[in-house]
Amino acid sequence: MVEADVVVVGFGAAGACAAIEAAGAGAQVIVLDRFGGGGSTALSGGVVYAGGGTDVQREAGVSDSPEGMYEYLRREVGDVVSAETLRRFCDTSADMVRWLGGLGVPFEASLCPYKTSYPSNRHYLYYSGSEAAGGFRDAAPPAARGHRVRGRGTSGGVLFRYLARAVRERGVRVLTQAHAVGLVTDDGGRVVGVDCRRLTGAPAFAHRVLSRFAAKPGLYLPPLRRALHARAEALERRYGRPVRVRARRGVVLAAGGFIANREMVHEHAPAYRGGLTLGTPGDDGAGIALGVQAGAATAELGTVSAWRFITPPSAFLGALLVDTQGRRVCDESRYGAALGHALVTECGGRGWLLADAALVRDARRQLRAQTVWFQWAQARYLLGSSRRTSANTLDEVAARAGVDPEGLRATVEAHNAAARDGRPDPAGKPSEFVRPLEEPPFSLLDISIRPSTWYPCPMLTLGGLAVAEDTGAVLRADGGGPIPGLHAAGRTAVGLCSRSYVSGLSLADCVFAGRRAGLASARLDTNENVF
Numbered sequence: 174m175v176e177a178d179v180v181v182v183g184f185g186a187a188g189a190c191a192a193i194e195a196a197g198a199g200a201q202v203i204v205l206d207r208f209g210g211g212g213s214t215a216l217s218g219g220v221v222y223a224g225g226g227t228d229v230q231r232e233a234g235v236s237d238s239p240e241g242m243y244e245y246l247r248r249e250v251g252d253v254v255s256a257e258t259l260r261r262f263c264d265t266s267a268d269m270v271r272w273l274g275g276l277g278v279p280f281e282a283s284l285c286p287y288k289t290s291y292p293s294n295r296h297y298l299y300y301s302g303s304e305a306a307g308g309f310r311d312a313a314p315p316a317a318r319g320h321r322v323r324g325r326g327t328s329g330g331v332l333f334r335y336l337a338r339a340v341r342e343r344g345v346r347v348l349t350q351a352h353a354v355g356l357v358t359d360d361g362g363r364v365v366g367v368d369c370r371r372l373t374g375a376p377a378f379a380h381r382v383l384s385r386f387a388a389k390p391g392l393y394l395p396p397l398r399r400a401l402h403a404r405a406e407a408l409e410r411r412y413g414r415p416v417r418v419r420a421r422r423g424v425v426l427a428a429g430g431f432i433a434n435r436e437m438v439h440e441h442a443p444a445y446r447g448g449l450t451l452g453t454p455g456d457d458g459a460g461i462a463l464g465v466q467a468g469a470a471t472a473e474l475g476t477v478s479a480w481r482f483i484t485p486p487s488a489f490l491g492a493l494l495v496d497t498q499g500r501r502v503c504d505e506s507r508y509g510a511a512l513g514h515a516l517v518t519e520c521g522g523r524g525w526l527l528a529d530a531a532l533v534r535d536a537r538r539q540l541r542a543q544t545v546w547f548q549w550a551q552a553r554y555l556l557g558s559s560r561r562t563s564a565n566t567l568d569e570v571a572a573r574a575g576v577d578p579e580g581l582r583a584t585v586e587a588h589n590a591a592a593r594d595g596r597p598d599p600a601g602k603p604s605e606f607v608r609p610l611e612e613p614p615f616s617l618l619d620i621s622i623r624p625s626t627w628y629p630c631p632m633l634t635l636g637g638l639a640v641a642e643d644t645g646a647v648l649r650a651d652g653g654g655p656i657p658g659l660h661a662a663g664r665t666a667v668g669l670c671s672r673s674y675v676s677g678l679s680l681a682d683c684v685f686a687g688r689r690a691g692l693a694s695a696r697l698d699t700n701e702n703v704f
């Protein structure tokens with residue numbers, strides 16, 4: 174039998190941060206991962222939401238305060254966590270960036286000068302949420318809080334590399350190709366171990382290769398992912414050997430979310446169809462299921478983040494997002510998940526961006542300077558003939574695209590009149606993004622949510638196991654308090670981003686909650702407050 178003080182299930186950001194803290198608190202730690210480790214974290218954009226005056230913000234000349242960060246996030250995430258927990262997150266945010274920096278994670282104080290959904294390789298600090306959008310900037314002075322880990326392309330791999338190095342440097346044992354399939358409890362209901370099925374030797378090697386490619390490029394090529402993952406599963410069934418890993422102090426579940434589990438998504442969030450699985454095949458809800466089998470409560474399982482980014486190019490902020498009736502959907506300067514949410518929940522997934530000739534020209538001009546490769550490909554596709562309908566009049570373009578011409582005309586007239594007279598935009602968009610749309614030809618770009626290779630709508634689940642906010646201890650469904658010996662973090666648990674996601678908030682939550690769970694589980698008394 175394999176044995177440690179703390180057993181962590183899942184080697185992504187949350188699991189790695191839990192392991193680092195548990196080992197730092199003197200515990201002997203084993204981390205299990207079904208695949209090779211890294212999870213969604215290694216695929217991610219590597220954006221960490223942080224503020225309150227981080228060293229990076231200061232160096233970039235960005236003024237921010239924990240209070241300003243709190244006021245913005247309170248509006249964004251509501252009461253998904255208590256005011257006290259959110260305040261703690263904001264008060265300790267600058268320290269979190271220092272802690273990551275201490276592990277070697279590179280950040281850079283290069284502020285992006287334009288609004289974007291993900292900065293190019295020249296910028297690593299940007300407005301990653303809706304801070305500057307109407308309705309938010311009045312609550313708190315906007316500040317750039319998206320700290321993108323320095324690295325070309327999507328830099329989540331760089332983040333994970335440094336976390337993994339820190340884990341190993343602390344003497345933590347990492348068992349890969351180890352699929353956790355059950356929790357072991359003692360007679361008193363305390364969680365004392367994990368049952369897993371492990372691969373070794375040649376099957377482990379083959380499984381590692383298959384799962385690596387299933388993660389990426391499989392992320393962008395779903396049929397390839399399905400084929401590779403099916404083979405990896407077959408290896409698990411045929412060669413997986415049972416191993417019981419005993420946990421003397423506790424178990425931390427950090428096995429990601431459930432976006433790859435169709436049945437679970439259908440059950441809890443049926444409106445979210447046709448999206449791109451933003452995660453790995455490991456996001457099958459296994460961590461949540463393990464907790465539920467031990468009697469845990471869940472929350473926010475119906476919350477899915479659907480990303481409909483319209484920038485870069487930043488010129489698109491001046492476009493109008495309309496529905497089939499030609500009505501304005503929302504302030505286009507909101508974060509892409511807010512746009513996605515409005516499209517899914519209010520418009521049946523259908524929506525168009527209205528642009529005039531001047532706006533299309535500006536958008537084309539900005540393409541090269543403002544994009545990384547996948548954004549460039551998507552924007553080109555959107556501006557191409559498959560998704561764009563053009564005509565010399567609003568009535569004509571509406572009729573061709575299948576949008577109500579009368580509704581569209583009324584929307585544009587109201588918008589243009591307000592823009593010309595210097596009155597507030599009808600949808601509340603800040604004035605610096607507002608421009609009258611007057612120059613024909615007019616274009617309607619179809620940004621509806623449907624399966625698409627070139628313009629997919631990425632989706633990830635945000636809900637999970639209910640946890641005590643001071644320790645990360647998993648709570649019982651029967652209201653009987655924490656399950657002894659069991660903690661959870663990251664997308665397996667309810668966290669700061671579980672009601673509303675803006676870029677960087679999931680990774681920031683993984684670090685915050687992962688550290689909390691690791692510290693708490695290293696202690697024998699799971700009810701002890703770790704803060």
Ligand SMILES: Cc1cc2nc3c(=O)[nH]c(=O)nc-3n(C[C@H](O)[C@H](O)[C@H](O)COP(=O)(O)OP(=O)(O)OC[C@H]3O[C@@H](n4cnc5c(N)ncnc54)[C@H](O)[C@@H]3O)c2cc1C
Pocket residue numbers: 182183184185186187188205206207208209210211212213214215216217218219220221222351352353354427428429430451452453455456459460633662663664665676677678679680681683
């Ligand atoms: C392309 C992309 C870009 C993104 N960009 C950002 C961003 O810039 N900022 C941000 O905040 N968020 C971003 N996200 C979301 C974010 O990456 C994830 O929400 C976050 O990484 C989840 O971390 P985690 O530790 O909870 O899970 P993961 O990182 O997925 O780790 C979970 C691990 O558990 C393992 N596992 C699963 N089941 C089992 C089992 N039964 N037994 C053993 N091991 C198991 C998996 O193999 C995996 O390695 C992005 C996601 C994607 C896919």
